[in-house]
Amino acid sequence: MARVLGIGEGLFILAFLWVLCLLLCLVFSRAQGALSHLGPLAIIVAGLVTIILIFIPREPEISTPDDSIKIYDYSIIYRFGLIAVVSLFIIIGGVLYLTQQMMIPVLAKPIRRVR
Structure with a gap:
């Protein structure tokens, strides 16, 4: 697993996702009509993706060879x-x-x- 400053790639993905969603919310906040609903929709989608990524099982930080095999x-x-x-x-x-x-x-x- 690639780490930058001890932080995994999942945190970078979530940070990029939330920055993109906040940017979309700002861009579409002044839009007229149906486009004005895309900002809050982007935040809802980002929340769902965040929840999904949090609940998917992750690998441990330090792997030990004597652990029993767990089937998910x-x-x-x-x-x-x-x-x-x-x-x-x-x-x-x-x-x-x-x-x-x-x-x-x-x-x-x-x-x-x-x-």
């Missing part, structure tokens, strides 16, 4: 990620359904006068 089930990480994304979209969809369909105000209409 990497597919469970992606399953949990998929469950998290689907749950997030279910919550967003439920909130949008409630606000757009169920909570529409019904205004009273005047009754016509009979002459």
Whole structure:
């Protein structure tokens, strides 16, 4: 594993990702229309990538030859990620359904006068 000043490449990847996301947020903060939503979306994506990279198992700093071989089930990480994304979209969809369909105000209409 390549290290610069004792810091691994994962930290450099995360730092570059967050600097890029903050730059995108600043660039798109003055945009009009749908482009104005790309800044917060970039920060959300960076947060998800950061969480994924934190939870993927890493190799130890000092490897010992007498350690027993551990078998990791990497597919469970992606399953949990998929469950998290689907749950997030279910919550967003439920909130949008409630606000757009169920909570529409019904205004009273005047009754016509009979002459």
